[in-house]
Every structure is written in structure tokens, then in C-alpha cells.
Amino acid sequence: MENLVEIRGLGIKAQTDSGRMIDIIRNVDLDIPAGEIVALIGESGSGKTTLALSIMGYLRPGCRFGGGTISIAGQNIMALSEKQRASLRGTEIAYVPQSAAAAFNPALRIMDQVIEVTAIHRLMSPEEARQRAIVLFRALSLPSPETIGDRYPHQVSGGQLQRLAAAMALISDPKLVIFDEPTTALDVTTQIEVLRAFKDVMRLSGASGVYVSHDLAVVAQIADRIVVLKDGQVQEEGRKADILTAARHPYTRELLAAFTPTPAAGAKADADTPRKGYILEVENIRAGYGARDENGEPRIIAVDSVTLKLKAGQNLGIIGESGCGKSTLARVISGILPPFSGSIQFDGREIAAAAADRQREELRKLQIVFQHADTALNPLKPVGEILGRPLTFYHRMNGKERDDRIDQLLDLVHLPKSIRYRLPSELSGGQKQRINFARALAADPVLILCDEITSALDTVVAAAIVDLLKELQKELSLSYLFISHDISTVRSICDEIVVMYEGQKVDQFPAQALGDESNHQYTRLLNASVPRLDPDWLDNLDISGFAAMGR
Amino acid sequence: MASIASVFQRYGYRFNRLGLCAAIVILFWIMVALFAPLILPHPVGKIVDYDFYGPVSSAFPLGTDYLGRDMLSRILMGTRYTVGISVVAVFLACSIGVCLGMTAAVTGGWFDTIFSRLMDALNSIPSKLFGLVVVSGVGSSIPALIMTLTVIYAPSSYRFARSLSVNVNTMDFITVARTRGEGTFYLIISEIFPNILRPVLADFGLRFVFIVLLLSGLSFLGLGVQPPHADWGALVRENVGGLSYGAPAVIFPSLAIASLTISVNILIDNLPQKIRDRS
Numbered sequence: 001m002e003n004l005v006e007i008r009g010l011g012i013k014a015q016t017d018s019g020r021m022i023d024i025i026r027n028v029d030l031d032i033p034a035g036e037i038v039a040l041i042g043e044s045g046s047g048k049t050t051l052a053l054s055i056m057g058y059l060r061p062g063c064r065f066g067g068g069t070i071s072i073a074g075q076n077i078m079a080l081s082e083k084q085r086a087s088l089r090g091t092e093i094a095y096v097p098q099s100a101a102a103a104f105n106p107a108l109r110i111m112d113q114v115i116e117v118t119a120i121h122r123l124m125s126p127e128e129a130r131q132r133a134i135v136l137f138r139a140l141s142l143p144s145p146e147t148i149g150d151r152y153p154h155q156v157s158g159g160q161l162q163r164l165a166a167a168m169a170l171i172s173d174p175k176l177v178i179f180d181e182p183t184t185a186l187d188v189t190t191q192i193e194v195l196r197a198f199k200d201v202m203r204l205s206g207a208s209g210v211y212v213s214h215d216l217a218v219v220a221q222i223a224d225r226i227v228v229l230k231d232g233q234v235q236e237e238g239r240k241a242d243i244l245t246a247a248r249h250p251y252t253r254e255l256l257a258a259f260t261p262t263p264a265a266g267a268k269a270d271a272d273t274p275r276k277g278y279i280l281e282v283e284n285i286r287a288g289y290g291a292r293d294e295n296g297e298p299r300i301i302a303v304d305s306v307t308l309k310l311k312a313g314q315n316l317g318i319i320g321e322s323g324c325g326k327s328t329l330a331r332v333i334s335g336i337l338p339p340f341s342g343s344i345q346f347d348g349r350e351i352a353a354a355a356a357d358r359q360r361e362e363l364r365k366l367q368i369v370f371q372h373a374d375t376a377l378n379p380l381k382p383v384g385e386i387l388g389r390p391l392t393f394y395h396r397m398n399g400k401e402r403d404d405r406i407d408q409l410l411d412l413v414h415l416p417k418s419i420r421y422r423l424p425s426e427l428s429g430g431q432k433q434r435i436n437f438a439r440a441l442a443a444d445p446v447l448i449l450c451d452e453i454t455s456a457l458d459t460v461v462a463a464a465i466v467d468l469l470k471e472l473q474k475e476l477s478l479s480y481l482f483i484s485h486d487i488s489t490v491r492s493i494c495d496e497i498v499v500m501y502e503g504q505k506v507d508q509f510p511a512q513a514l515g516d517e518s519n520h521q522y523t524r525l526l527n528a529s530v531p532r533l534d535p536d537w538l539d540n541l542d543i544s545g546f547a548a549m550g551r
Numbered sequence: 552m553a554s555i556a557s558v559f560q561r562y563g564y565r566f567n568r569l570g571l572c573a574a575i576v577i578l579f580w581i582m583v584a585l586f587a588p589l590i591l592p593h594p595v596g597k598i599v600d601y602d603f604y605g606p607v608s609s610a611f612p613l614g615t616d617y618l619g620r621d622m623l624s625r626i627l628m629g630t631r632y633t634v635g636i637s638v639v640a641v642f643l644a645c646s647i648g649v650c651l652g653m654t655a656a657v658t659g660g661w662f663d664t665i666f667s668r669l670m671d672a673l674n675s676i677p678s679k680l681f682g683l684v685v686v687s688g689v690g691s692s693i694p695a696l697i698m699t700l701t702v703i704y705a706p707s708s709y710r711f712a713r714s715l716s717v718n719v720n721t722m723d724f725i726t727v728a729r730t731r732g733e734g735t736f737y738l739i740i741s742e743i744f745p746n747i748l749r750p751v752l753a754d755f756g757l758r759f760v761f762i763v764l765l766l767s768g769l770s771f772l773g774l775g776v777q778p779p780h781a782d783w784g785a786l787v788r789e790n791v792g793g794l795s796y797g798a799p800a801v802i803f804p805s806l807a808i809a810s811l812t813i814s815v816n817i818l819i820d821n822l823p824q825k826i827r828d829r830s
Contacts, residue, residue: 017565017824017826018826334730335730336726336729336730355730358732360732363730363731363732368727368730370726370727375722375723375724376722376723376724376727377724378742378745378746379746380746381745389731390731393731393732394731443731
């Protein structure tokens with residue numbers, strides 16, 4: 001088959017603020033056969049988005065080409081003028097961004113934005129474009145395709161908006177569509193609908209595609225070929241089936257290994273947990289946001305009558321989609337958001353609703369770790385100071401004793417001692433999350449609330465963090481309340497799983513029982529929605545039985 | 552010049568040429584304010600020329616004023632008043648504004664409400680008018696001038712610091728510190744202040760410019776520094792009669808005001824940037 005895109009020896013350089021040139025793409029060769037979808041996969045910073053954008057002849061500010069050729073349908077795009085390149089963008093090559101919410105103008109109707117590109121390039125009359133858009137809306141299985149274009153971006157859901165962004169890209173019938181992590185920000189159940197729609201519409205249009213993602217399972221559903229990138233270089237390239245079954249490169253193997261289910265932590269016997277009884281009992285918690293009415297109830301109720309119990313030395317997982325109230329529950333337990341009714345028993349005693357009213361010992365034993373290490377670490381404090389503060393605050397450590405303990409903590413989370421002089425901005429995402437966790441350990445807690453701590457990390461890095469959590473639990477006899485939307489992570493670390501939906505607890509079961517017939521309908525929907533490495537998974541998936549749920 | 556830039560680079564900062572020039576001008580005026588008595592060519596109040604509004608000459612490099620006093624000496628001495636009063640006033644205004652602003656953002660509740668409304672009320676009074684009323688009420692003295700300038704500029708500094716702190720206050724590391732049980736004082740000093748310091752410093756410079764201009768304006772109206780002393784604004788006023796003669800005596804104090812305020816403005820727009828690429 002003839003190649004639509006041929007990239008030979010492509011290099012892209014960027015200038016840092018000290019004037020040094022660095023290579024972000026090095027000597028990349030890439031072919032995209034007509035009608036096929038090629039996936040670019042790699043961790044953040046591997047250059048996958050830069051490479052995808054360069055196919056349109058577009059470089060982000062501060063970058064420049066460092067040699068090589070990019071030819072599209074026999075035309076070398078790097079030899080063209082900027083004006084000629086602009087005439088290709090939107091007509092021959094189209095782009096679907098990661099965040100459709102940020103890509104749509106909130107002040108204009110969706111239809112006007114979807115057909116805008118046809119007006120810019122004078123491709124067809126507005127009426128024709130509108131008819132074509134409605135056909136695309138229907139192909140993307142959007143609800144009420146005739147009228148959805150009359151709405152504003154905030155009036156449709158995130159998954160719908162992502163599909164509308166695809167319609168915007170496809171309106172001009174391009175030869176190549178570039179998808180830049182289009183489902184990364186979506187819930188698993190929404191991701192399925194979007195992936196299906198993308199797959200169908202790409203099959204219909206016969207266009208080639210570039211699909212950028214860090215999620216191998218998602219890529220396995222939609223791509224024909226997979227290109228693995230690391231540090232701006234192609235590590236491995238091949239047909240999907242070859243990569244998934246016979247990966248040769250160690251990095252690809254690592255990516256694949258992160259998907260093989262690890263044995264549940266529940267395997268460890270209760271005998272080696274010294275404490276008995278419940279460490280945390282949450283009873284009938286109701287909490288929410290907004291102004292209070294005369295009964296003291298807030299206008300928006302985020303957590304509705306949730307009751308939980310967590311045994312000492314065990315782990316409890318809470319899963320659910322975004323907006324189900326799982327993070328609010330963590331904020332209630334840690335005292336950041338006092339509930340308006342219900343009680344919290346911690347370590348055998350009832351504790352005050354607000355953190356400000358709790359005793360220092362209670363605060364010390366109950367620590368919370370947030371999702372985004374970027375905002376959870378003060379950007380202007382070196383690591384040593386970040387870890388040292390809880391030591392001074394709770395344990396009155398100073399001087400040598402404190403320094404030794406900081407070294408120990410860094411050792412516990414597998415980081416070198418030298419890192420203590422660095423600022424958070426000088427660390428990688430995984431290192432930051434380790435520091436974030438080490439700060440909670442510094443307090444010597446008995447319970448750690450982990451609020452989506454692996455969600456912002458790449459697959460391989462997240463797997464390493466989960467392994468670290470398990471290892472530390474054995475050493476320090478901790479309990480975790482592990483909140484995540486990622487069911488496989490929760491299963492690998494928790495003894496018991498709670499499922500939340502629209503603020504309520506809908507299901508609770510031991511981790512081993514996940515996938516049983518006894519699971520609640522919604523739990524089964526969530527479980528079925530997690531992408532599998534099996535390339536036929538999406539096509540064979542039947543979730544029609546769950547369609548009545550939610551939505 | 553290039554060598555100074557490379558010194559900055561060695562310590563991990565990048566400082567562009569424009570900012571460097573502005574910094575040199577500011578440093579020059581600070582040195583003048585500190586060492587003026589040592590470098591005066593003539594006594595500041597002494598009539599040294601028989602002619603008034605004298606031209607630029609080798610004896611009097613900046614000409615003479617309306618009484619025949621040496622303009623260079625008067626500008627050198629005037630620096631002390633202009634820079635001194637402004638620095639003290641801007642320091643007081645920013646310290647009060649930033650401390651209250653951070654406290655209001657962290658504590659919230661009634662403290663925040665009361666202080667914010669109070670500061671809004673003060674902010675709504677036109678600054679020149681307020682200065683005029685106070686100085687004509689209690690008379691013009693250096694402490695009165697400093698207090699007036701402080702009261703005029705503290706509210707906007709409060710607003711600025713509060714809005715910055717409110718943004719930092721919603722960050723997760725503040726929430727973590729709160730659930731650790733930290734007190735308000737620690738939150739303000741250790742978590743918030745370092746994170747708003749850079750914009751606050753830029754605001755400090757900008758506010759200094761406003762204060763120099765307001766002080767010069769008050770002096771020009773005769774309500775600022777009183778004779779026989781004179782700051783730059785008062786020097787412009789004293790010699791404004793020389794405008795029709797094309798006397799240098801009115802030009803040079805104006806240039807002094809312009810060079811200082813413009814340099815401060817340029818410097819805050821071009822502060823040294825930390826180089827993030829360390830390898």
C-alpha cells in the first residue's frame with residue numbers, strides 16, 4: 001500500500017532559556033500508509049505530541065526543524081511556505097486536540113465552530129457544510145444530531161464535546177486526522193463511546209490517522225500500527241498484533257507489564273496485622289457545597305449518606321466516575337470539608353468534623369495525599385524542607401536527628417539522598433509524587449488517604465508507585481483509603497472496594513469478588529469499560545445491558 | 552556590560568541589557584541620596600551667581616536657579632528628600648498592605664470582610680485630593696507627608712496582595728499544611744509569602760513610582776517639602792518662572808524625576824529571570 005505520509009530522518013530542536021539547544025525529536029523515520037491509523041505511544045515528554053504536530057508542519061514556539069523531510073502525498077511540507085502550509089491545515093490534515101473543552105470557544109454556537117474551517121478555506125456553502133456536519137454528528141452517534149449544533153459548548157457533556165471536535169476535524173474530508181490524546185481526560189465509560197465513535201467514523205471516511213496516547217490498551221483498540229517513542233526517538237515500530245504479543249524493546253515490555261494484573265493485596269493474612277478492629281468508621285456522612293438552606297443542608301449535595309468501615313492494616317478502595325463524590329468524601333474524612341451530618345470514628349474514638357478542631361495527634365495519624373504533586377508541594381521550598389516540616393511539627397525533631405530522618409524517608413520512597421536540596425520543579429512527575437507521599441509518611445500515620453495519586457502519572461510510573469505503596473504497607477503496617485477512577489489500580493492494592501455513583505455508595509465487596517455476578521450493575525459497567533489489551537475488546541464489548549444506568 | 556550579564560548567568564540568572572541600564576540609573580540616584588553632602592560643589596542654600604536662571608557653564612554645570620543658587624547642588628540635595636520620603640512611604644504602605652492582605656486571605660470570614668470594605672472605602676478617595684486636605688489640615692512636615700502617602704497607597708497594596716494570596720491559598724500544599732494543623736502565622740510567612748514575593752516586589756517598584764510622582768506633584772503645588780529645603784518637585788515649582796526664558800533650572804529637576812521613575816518602571820519589567828535549564 002502506498003504511504004500517505006513519509007517522514008525521513010526528522011529532527012526537531014528547541015532552545016532552552018539559557019540559550020542551549022536540545023534535541024526533542026531525533027532522527028525519526030515514520031510511514032503512515034493510506035487508510036491506516038498509526039499510534040504514537042510513549043510517556044509524557046517523549047516527544048509524541050511534538051512529532052504529531054510536526055506532520056502538519058507546525059512547531060510550537062521555541063522549536064525549530066533540525067533536518068529531515070516530511071512528505072505528505074509526495075509533497076515535502078518543510079519546503080513549503082507558511083502560507084502554503086496553512087492552506088493544507090484543516091483541508092488535507094486535521095487535528096483533534098486533547099481538551100475539546102479548551103478548544104471550543106464558549107461564546108459561539110457549536111455548529112458555527114464546526115463548519116468554520118469550510119468558510120476559511122472556501123470549501124462549500126454554509127448550508128452544504130451544515131448538512132455535512134449533521135451527517136457526521138449522526139455517524140459519531142451524537143444525540144439529536146439535527147439540533148445539537150445549535151447548543152453552546154457548555155450545554156453538552158465532555159464526551160460529546162470530544163466527538164464534536166472530531167466532527168470539526170472531519171468536516172473538510174481530510175486525508176489525515178491527528179488525534180492528540182483525545183480520551184485521556186474522559187471517564188472510562190465515556191471513553192468507550194468516544195472510541196467507538198472515532199473508530200466507526202474513521203472507517204467510514206477512509207482517512208489515515210495519527211493517534212497520540214500514553215495508554216496502550218486504548219491504542220490497541222483503534223490503531224493498525226504502533227510506534228513506541230522514548231526521549232524523542234523511535235524505540236519500536238510494528239503492526240499492532242506484533243507489538244502487543246512479541247514486543248522486543250525493553251521499554252515496550254515495561255509498558256505491557258504495567259497491564260498484567262498484579263495479585264491482589266488481599267492475599268496477605270490478617271494474622272500479621274498487629275492491630276485489631278476498625279481504624280476508620282464513617283457513618284451516614286452527608287456533605288456538599290454551596291449556600292445552606294434553613295435545615296443546614298448545602299445546595300449541592302456531593303456525598304449522600306455514605307457509611308464505610310476500614311479494618312486496621314487493610315486497604316479500602318473507592319471507585320467511581322468524576323463527580324461521583326469520592327474526592328469530597330476524602331476531604332470530609334480529613335476535615336477539610338466538615339459534613340453537615342454524620343460522624344467519623346478514627347482509631348476507636350469519634351473525631352471532630354473540622355480539621356481545626358481536631359487534636360494534633362489525630363491529625364498526625366490521619367494523613368492525606370493529593371492527586372497533583374505539582375500543586376501539593378510548595379514550589380519554592382527544597383525537598384528537605386518539605387519533608388522536615390512535619391518532623392519538626394509533630395515530633396519536635398531538629399538538627400542532625402531531623403536530617404537523618406529525612407534521609408531515611410527518601411530511602412523509604414527509593415529516592416537518592418542528594419535530592420533533598422532540589423526544588424519540586426526540578427523533579428520528574430513520579431519523583432514529585434514520591435516526595436508527596438514521603439511527606440505523609442513523615443508524620444508516622446496509621447491511615448493515609450490517597451486521592452487519585454496515580455491518575456496524573458504515566459502507566460509505568462504509576463505501576464511503580466503502586467508497588468511502593470504495597471511495600472511500605474508491609475514495612476510500616478499502614479492502612480490506605482485509596483480513591484481512584486482506575487479500577488485495575490484499586491483492585492491491585494485494596495482488600496475491599498466501595499463503588500460510588502452520584503454521591504451514594506452503590507456497592508461494596510471484597511477485591512477478589514470484582515467481576516462476580518454478585519456485583520451491582522453499575523460496578524459491572526465500570527469493570528467492563530476498562531480497556532483491555534485485546535485488540536478485539538472494543539468490537540466485542542456489549543454494554544447495551546447497562547445502557548439504562550446513568551446517562 | 553556584557554561581563555556583568557555573564558556574572559548573572561554564572562549564578563543562574565538572565566538579566567537583559569535594558570534592565571541592567573535601568574538598575575545602574577537607580578543605583579546612581581541611591582548613591583547620590585546617600586553621599587550628597589560629600590559631593591556638593593556649592594553650599595545648597597548659598598547664592599553663588601549674580602545672575603538668576605543662569606545657563607549651563609563650567610562653574611555651574613546645570614545652571615543656576617531663580618535666586619542664583621547652584622542647580623547641581625540643589626538637585627543632589629533634593630534627591631535625599633525625593634528618594635528618602637518615597638522609599639519610607641512605599642515601604643510602610645507595602646508592608647501594611649501585604650501583611651493585612653495575606654492575613655485577610657488566610658483567615659477569611661469577618662476579618663476579611665471588614666478590612667476589605669475599609670480598604671475599599673479608603674481607595675475610593677481621590678489620592679491628590681486626600682493629600683491636599685491632610686497637608687492643608689495638619690501642615691506640611693516630613694512625617695506628615697510620609698503618613699499621608701502611606702495611607703493613600705496602602706489600600707491598593709492590600710487589594711493586590713490579597714488577590715494574589717487568595718489564589719495561593721487554594722493550592723493543595725496550603726490544604727496539606729492546614730490538615731497538618733499549622734497556624735495562621737506559619738501559613739502566611741512560610742507558605743504564602745514566598746509564593747507572592749515576586750509580584751509583590753514588582754508592585755513595590757510600581758508603587759514607588761506613583762509615590763515619587765505624587766510627592767513631586769504635592770511639592771509642585773507648594774504642599775510638599777517646604778523651603779528652604781526642596782525636593783525635585785519643589786525645584787520644578789520654584790523655577791517654573793524660568794520656563795519662558797528657556798532656563799535649564801526647570802529642565803534638570805524634571806529630567807531627574809523622569810529618569811528615576813522610568814528606570815524603576817523598566818527595571819521591574821526586566822527583573823533578572825531565573826534560568827530553569829541547569830544542565
